[in-house]
Amino acid sequence: MFEGYGVRMIRWRRGRVESVGRGWSGAVELGVEVDGASVRALAYPAMVGTPLVGDTVLLNTTALAMGLGTGGYALVVALPDRLPPDPPVVGGPGHMVKGRYTPTQVTMLGVDEQDSPHHAVLASDVTLDGMPVVVADLHSALPAILAGVRASRPDVRVAYVMTDGGALPLWFSRSVAQLGDLLAGTVTVGQAFGGDLEAVTLHTGLLAARHVLHADVAVVAQGPGNLGTGTPWGFSGVAVGEAVNAVSVLGGRAIGSLRISSGDARERHRGVSHHSLTAYGRVALAAADLPVPTPLPSSLAARVRDQLAELPERHRVVEVALDGLDEALRALPVKLSSMGRGLDEDRVYFEAAAVAGRHAAGLL
Structure with missing residues (x-):
């Protein structure tokens, strides 16, 4: 066994709720006194109950200590x-467990499990019927x-399918809560949970x-908070x-929402990020449309063109x-960040995502 590669344990603290702040769908911010200092905390009422001022709370302060x-x-x-x-019900309905075998595992009714009213549909030989699906690296x-x-089709019904690469509770996302009627609904897949529907797999x-x-x-995109290591495959x-x-x-x-940046100081993310180049160039074995905003700033256009030229010919730029x-x-009703x-500060990043959406709408 390699020394130094073991699990780093949770940083536990006990505190007292001093204030209850803003809340959004599934989450509420708190001010909590811990060891004589006030810290910012987050609670998911569906999991822990509704905190009140004066309550004692058991906290995981690991992310706070790391300065994430x-x-x-x-x-x-x-x-x-x-x-x-x-x-209220013991033993069902719902047998899908997410966050499995962790102390905070949750159980809910999965859209694809046998107790679901939609099981028969998902058990049949259905397809996506050519539906455009925009896939993105970042939430x-x-x-x-x-x-x-x-902007092209205001009548279009758009669903968000959240994968488990970032935050597992969809409730963590203020953006999703603020988007409201712009979304027809949400589906959380894999170990992610908290969507309008729960599913076992992305499929x-x-x-x-x-x-x-x-x-x-x-x-399709992961929840807030991606993970990257600066290595070719570790993200x-x-x-x-x-x-x-x-x-x-x-x-x-x-349809690939390319991660393009002119504002990121890291060389590996300038122009088309190495994340996009690896995902589409080496992981995706099927074809994707890769929309590029036009016109691009002249300082960026040649770099992006050269980077995309290295991708397999099966993709369509x-x-x-x-x-x-x-x-x-x-x-938009949310602050872009x-x-x-x-x-x-990084206009091209958001423009690249927006043109992916515009292209998807144009395929309908």
């Missing part, structure tokens, strides 16, 4: 003196993709988006390539005009 940007909260594990009531691309879809999640939520377009966005394969197997039309998309992006940069 996206996940920089102390997380409420339990209200030990005021536990929530047991679920932050979701609002911009929606802006691109709706059944996509089929549920099509045949249960009746989506015209689906967007959660590798799953983008596998998503392309799943879409193809199911008879859909895969499509130039998509930006007309009207700036207004659509600024009209990726890696701490907004629309004006």
Whole structure:
């Protein structure tokens, strides 16, 4: 066994709720006193109950201590003196366990399990019927993709299928809560949970988006908080390539939301990120449409062109005009942000996502 490669244990703290702050669908922010200091905490009421001022809370403070940007909260594990009531039904309906064999595993009814009213549909030989599916590396691309879809086709039903590469609870995403009626529904797949529908795999999640939520377009992306190591294969966005394969197997039309940046200081992410180049160039074995915003700044256009020329010929690079998309992006009900940069700090990143949405809408 290699020394130094073992599990780093959880940083546990006990605190007292000083204040209850803003809440959104499935989550609430708290101010908690811990060891004489006030810390920012997050609770998921469906898991731990509803915290009140004065409650004692058991916290996991690991992410807070690490200074993580996206996940920089102390997380409420339990209200030990005021536990929530047991679920009303013992033994069902619902036998799907997510966060499996962790202390906070959750059980819910899966859209694809036998007790589901949709089981028969998903057990039959259904396909995606050619549905366009936009796949993205980062969660932050979701609002911009929606802006691109709706700029062309405001009547289109769009479903979000959240994979488990980032945050597992969909409730962590303020963006999804704020997007509201712009989404026809959400599906959480793999170990992710908290969507309108739960599914075992990306495959059944996509089929549920099509045949249960009746989506015209689906967007596949991980939850907030991606993981990367600076190595060729060690990043959660590798799953983008596998998503392309799943879409193809199911008879859909895969569209890649390229991760393009002019604002990222890291060389491996400038122009087309190495994440996109690896996912589409080496992981995706099926074809995808790869929309590119046009026009690009002259300083960036040649670099992007040369990078995309290295991808396999099975992919289709499509130039998509930006007309009207700036207004659509600024009209969104959420603040656009990726890696701490907004629309004006890294415009091309959000434009690349928006043209992927516009292209998807144009295929309908």
